[in-house]
Amino acid sequence: MKKYKRIFVVVLDSLGIGAMPDAAKFGDANTDTFGHIVREYGKLNIPNLKKLGMYNLHPVTGESGVENPLGRFCKMEEMSNGKDTMTGHWEMMGLRIEKPFQTFTDTGFPKELIDELEKRCGKRVIGNKSASGTEILEELGEEEINTGAMIVYTSADSVLQICGNEETFDLQNLYRCCEIARELTMKDEWKVGRVIARPYIGKKKGEFKRTANRHDYALKPFGRTALNVLKDNGFDVISIGKINDIFVGEGITKAYHSDSSVHGMEQTIDMLPQDFTGLCFTNLVDFDALWGHRRDPIGYAKEIEKFDIKLGEFLEKMNEDDLLILTADHGNDPTHTGTDHTREAVFFMSYSKKFDGGKLLEPTDTFAVIGASVVDNFDLKMPEGTIGYSILDKL
Incomplete structure (x- = not known):
């Protein structure tokens, strides 16, 4: 019989807790997203994370663990070869990625790819380099609006991103152009993890602002995951935030788009009065997108504090037979060089009112x-070819 009726997995996107043993190979030696945020910001106001055991798991200067933590927690290392969103989330659900997705950080995309994209989309490409999404809008937004071109850019991640002004691009x-880009980048030599539509509003430099109508076109998982098993056996698999995009709808029974990380937690809290049996899987992207990549430890710290307030609301409203698991998918140390994710271990933080x-x-x-562990809770087996083992007996 199942131990918990509902399991809520909430991913604090990029909140790593220290460099993996192989981090130096990725250029990420001595990184520590959470620890360095606290070092830069000072004392965080996170009473709920603290009482669950965050500092017991990961002590930082000026903070120590509580005497009787409420949560059950551990450090998790990544088995897959990578440090991106898809690699982390796919591994959570049982898939091991051996070959990292292609990146074009240093060179931009090959001429052959850009030529084909222009031909198929009917638009001239400008940009084609690695850049911050906000900076490239300041640089090229007016040109795109005035000439009808389209901004294509990448980052340190395995992504092809296309900007479009919602008024002039439509x-x-x-x-449509992103769907074409996704089709083209299925070739092995061009294969990126995600194509991302980056719509924005504004008419001139200084006014441009990205909107919540972002859409990710991710690669379909190469095998069946824990999500497929749950759905195929009649359980609910509810996605909040970009989970549905990451898994391309595979194994999802209902999906909700989030406008922000705070909104994502509010949506997760709204699921508590609902009658469902299965998994609610949430990604809170702002930690990564707004603060980690932009190397802003102060903004990141304040986002963690905002999350903690919502976490308190969630804990208060949980049912007796609910299990909460908090985790992250990689690091993004805002004190590190560059703008890339960082190869870090992450936290597994769980809580249920059943815990003694x-x-x-x-x-x-x-x-x-x-x-x-989620699949084990519902008396099911992971698909053949997946990795992982259950720790349900410890929860």
């Missing part, structure tokens, strides 16, 4: 304990 046309006390659990060598 949102549906932007999505909290404790530190043994560290794991994969994020896939999450999916395996």
